[in-house]
Every structure is written in C-alpha cells, then in structure tokens.
Amino acid sequence: MGSMESQQPANPSTPDSSETAQSLINWELAASTAARLAPPGPALSRAEIGKAVNSLRRSAEISVPHVHEITGLEAARDLRDSHVLVVDRASWSKANAQSFAVMLQPALKQMLDSRRGAALTPAAAATSGAITGSQLGAVLAFLSSKVLGQYDPFAALAPESKAPPGGRLLLVAPNIISVERELNVDPDDFRLWVCLHEQTHRVQFAAAPWLRHHMLDEIEKLSTHLLGNVDSLMERASAAARSLRDRSGPGDLPRRGAILDLLQNPEEKASISHLTAVMSLLEGHANVVMDAVDSSLVPSVKTIRQRFNDRGKDRGVIEKFIRSLLGLDAKMRQYSDGAKFVRAVVAVAGMEGLNRVWESAEHLPTEEEIHDAKLWLERMGL
Template structure:
C-alpha cells in the first residue's frame, strides 16, 4: 500500500466485525463487579460526577491551558462495565471505517468473504472477550473518537468526545488499597480530565491521531498474511488512547487499544501483533503514534502527581498503595497483560512522564505548552527519550 488509506472514504455498510455482537459478548462475559447497594451505587456515581467537575480548575491551574476553562463540547459519563465495552465498540467502528473502505475497494473478493455472518461474528467473539476482560480493569477513559460518524453515519457522542468513569472499578480498586473515597475519585479524575483538556487545547489532535492510526491499520491489513491476523492487529492499533490511570510502577490496565500479541526483541516492551507486520513505513507510523500516546499519558500523570495534600489530602498514600497493587497481580493476570501488550503501554506512561518532567524543568509549563500548537511541534519517539533534543528544536524554531 502506498501511504495507506486516508480518513476520508465513507465506511462500508457491512464491517468484518459484528460490533453489536461484540458488545453483547462482552456483556455476557464480563465478571460481576464489587457488591454494592443501590444507595451506595447512587452515591458513588454522584461522587464521581462531583470529582470530575472539581478536578477541572486544578487541571487548569497545573497546566496553564485556557482550554480547561470551557469543556462544554464534551460529556462526562459514569458507566458500568458493559456500557464501557459497548462504547468502545462504537469508537472502534468509527476509527476503522476508512480502513475497511480501503480493504473493500482494493480486495473486494476477500472483503466479501470476510463479511459473512459467520466471519463477522467469529471476529466479534474474540473482540468481545478482550473487552470483557479489560472492562474490569479500566478506571476511566477519555474517548475523543466518539465524535466520529459510525457505520450508520451518526456519531456516538458530542463534538468534543466523552469521558467515561467506570464506577464499579473505581470502587473495587479503592477498596483494595483502602484509601479515602473522595480523594481517590478526585485523583482519578485529574488524570482523565487532563486528557479531555489536551484535545480541547489542540483541536487538530483528534484528526491528526486518527490519520496516523488509519495509515497504520491500513498498512497492517495490506501486509499481513491472513485476514484474522489483520483484524486482530487493526483492532489493537485502532484505539490506543489509555483507558485508565497508571503510575510509574504499575496500575490498572488500559482499554482495548493496547497492542496484542507476542513479544518482539530489541529490549523494548512487547508491541504485540503490531510487531510482526512492520516494514519501515509501518515502523515510522507506529513510532509517531507511540510518541503521541507517550506525551498524552505522561502529561496526564504529571498533572495528577502534581497536586499536594491541600487538594488530595492522601495523595502520597494513594500513589504508594496504587503502585504496590500493581506488584501483586496473579500469574494469569500478568500473562494476559503480556499477551495484550500492556508492558508497552506501561512504558508509554513512564517515558512520557519523564519527558514532560524534564521539559517543564528546563523551560517551564508555558514553554512545554507549545506542543499543543501544531502537529509539527509534537515530539518524535526519539525526542521522548531525549527531551533535551526537543527543547533545542523548539528554541531554534522560536
């Protein structure tokens, strides 16, 4: 493929994934959440809504981004596990529409074979199983892609996307680490609201990231040997936005955007199935997407860790216990995370946080904030690992 499909082609009426069946499968396979009364559930939902609103002024103060003053174009939803899974199938469908249109145009016979009821349900079954597992791990997720038109041409969410807070998982993790409920809710919301502010501060970012993801998934479809491999890889690559709060030493898994598959060499964490199909062009695309995700996740972690006890009274206890929790996972849980490429996602958080910390330490938050001005000011993956090179480039272009 020369350059991959663009984001422009209209999505075909029938996808190689039965998204509705994937959502139903995820709901059927989702494990039950913590036991909680109806009264407690209502209180938790209200507490999360309060925390989401309360976190915005702190994000504004810590980031200095004026976009944090007005986030009315997006929405905040408190959801359960099946609702989170269903929402992600909607976003996947919107993101992969141009890629499927490209496949339909370039390989019509293969596409027709891939869109039989049996084939679409088989892929949806696998997707639903992954989402069911992940739905029990995610604390929150800002999804900018819900504003994209789905297969029916109708966006799933408002123009600014949607922030989802998965209430049963917030309750479960909070109980496991024994921390103050209100403090924990606010700590989680600081991270997720930062993502919301990032996309508000950089209106071009949604289209830029979608274009990169479309090129990457299109390349995977063109180069993999079998359609099942292409589908799994495209689904893994399609929505890499982090769906949870995580820290330097561990945390809760991201949502279905995590790369899936076996490990690759070179000393880096597993990139999953994505690592199996890359030529030079694909590697460059993946590097750009990795750099953006490292930036977004690292920046959000910097913000959530920048609050002091006057904002979140038990912030140091929360961070310590939250990180310790990541070290107590079972062997099965660790194996699943390796299969889904979660090590690579964890590296994005750590690398991005080191980058942001270093840049802010050198040129201040205002200097760092030029990164939201234009795509060409985004750091490369090499610059993420060598922040001084990005700083030097920005100073030279000033």
C-alpha cells in the same frame, strides 16, 4: 470506455463496500459479548451506586479548575462541547466498540477495495463479523474490568452518534470502587486523583482540536498497513503467537505485546513509533498533573501513588500473560516515559514551554525525543 456492466445502475439490494466493511466486525456482538463475559463488579446497593455516581461527578467537576491551574491551558475554562459519563463495565465496552468502529472503518473499507478480484459476499462478511465480534468482545471484557477512566474523542464521528462534538469522558465506577477498596485508600481522595488524570486528557483534546483527526489519520495509516495484506497479516500473527508461546512462562514473560511483533516494514514501524510518542506524551502529561496536587487538595496523594504503583506487582501469571499479549505493559511504560519527558521539559521551559506541543502536529515529540527531552527543547528553540 467502461464496460456495459460498470455503467449499469447499482443494485439497491447490494451493500456497498462501506456497508460490507462495517459488517466485517459485528460491533453489537462485540459489545454484548463483553457485557456477558465481564467479571462482576463490587456488590453495591442501589443507594450506594447513586452515592458513588454523584461523588464521581462531583470529583470530575472539581478537578477541572485544578487542571487549568496546573497546566495553564485556557481550554480548561470551557469544556461545553464534551461531557462526562459515569458508566459500568458493559457501557464502557459498548462505547469502545463504537469508537473502534470509527477508527477501523477506513482501513476495512480499503482492505475490501484492494481485493475486488476476490469479492466478499454479504453472507461471508456476516460470518466473519460474528467471529471477529466475539473475539473483540472477549478482549473488551478483560479490559472493561481494568480501566478506571478514558477520554473518548472519536465517538462523535460515528454515524448517528449522540455523543457531543468534542467527545466524552468515561469514568468506570465499579473499577474505581474496586481499586480504592483494594488499596484501602480514602475514596474521595482517590476519585479526585483519578479525575485529575482523566480530565487532563479532556483538556488536551480541547486545547488541540486538530489532535483527534491527527490521531485518527495515524491509526488509519497503521491499521491499513496491517490489514492491507491479509495473508501476510495472518502469517505474521501465527509467527507472533509462536514467539509468544516460546518466550512466555511464569518467569519469562515477553516485554512487548505480540501485536507489536506484527510490525515489520518501515512504514508500519514509523506509524507505531509516532503513535507511541503521542500516547506517551498524553499519558505522561496527565500523570504529572495528577501528581502535581499537594496534600491540601488530596491529603493522601503520596500514599495513593505508592500503593497504586505497588499494585501491579501482585498480578497473577494469567493476567500478566494477557496484559503482555495485548501490549498493556508497554502502555504502562508510556506513563513513566511520558512523565519523564514532561518533567524534563517543564524543568527547563516551564509549563508554558511544554504547552507548545498543543499548537500543531509538527510540535509533537518523536519517540526519540520522548526519551531525550533535550532534543525536543532544541528543536523548539527552548
């Protein structure tokens, strides 16, 4: 029998674990902090901003038929359940804070539920939320000046979300303009080239409607492992920071992000391995599509790719350190590893054979298969 206390009606003024979990990270503070800390974008007049927004919208629209032609994915014919937004850095940060809230909510709630013996008061949760919100905001501020575009499939799952059911594609106008100026390339060519990559992500999730929840489940699994034992997590975070400090210097930057150094047990490693493989596929596939166009569509495509690749060599030591800490260099390897996998599969089985990856989660490549496409081809009977 339950105790009398457990049978009493809940105090309506006491937040449940979901509400408390949500308050562990102050998402609004994260967004506002990012907006405040983000470096200013290029100086543009109101007329120039309007012209750039219209240009990006036009490039986004034009790119979809080309994605369909290159990939053969029929989902590209109808993308009405998602839409395109041209945003600034602050809006990108706010959108990502909303998506992080969706991705981390289950893990935060489970963490609290597993620590019922050490209940967290609303005041303590609010204090923790302010600290973590500020920290996340600083990370978002850095990233907000680096991202050219992003397909966000998770926004629609947020409570009271106004995002369309299929998600939203964010094109970060100030960053696209900054990079095209830095590279000294044709703006129309560069914008279409970027949109080909980002619209491919939009088509991927439309072609595989199960993919959003599959990724969300895997992210929940990984974040639950990481947050499940807070004491262990803090110990490992401290050890990773020491390791990063000891290994890092102008000529000796670590090859992996310190975040990855937190992963120790087999379940954690399996989760990150699977997510790495999926992200490598998505990014590599999009890169192959954006580079598949010829000069009749993007006349300066070869120049753009060469200058874009060379751009990373000029980063300063501080930026390299931050990118390494966040694991962004590992993300860049996902682009190249995934592209090699896609090209190897297409060379043997054509784009039609590759498109079997969008049929079910079981058809997604493993991390080992990403590095050896022959293994995936054999498993698929191709």
